[in-house]
Amino acid sequence: MIPITIIEGLIENDVYIYIKNISKEFTGKIVSITPYTAAEDIIVLEDKNDNIIYIPMSEVTVITERR
Secondary structure, three states: OOOHHHHHOOOOOEEEEEEOOOOOEEEEEEEEEEEOOOOOEEEEEEOOOOOEEEEEHHHEEEEEEOO
């Protein structure tokens, strides 16, 4: 799992997020990190069409910052 401090540093930045066992990337701006349970947090991602995507941090394989 990726450390939460790294993801917190990417809030309000455009990123690509790759999920385990899914051959698709999610692109957008990280809006926030929401606590879901004591063991898992949810990344709130907003895409270019203003859609909100909720991604569990435990499922994230790679996060890359877009430039």
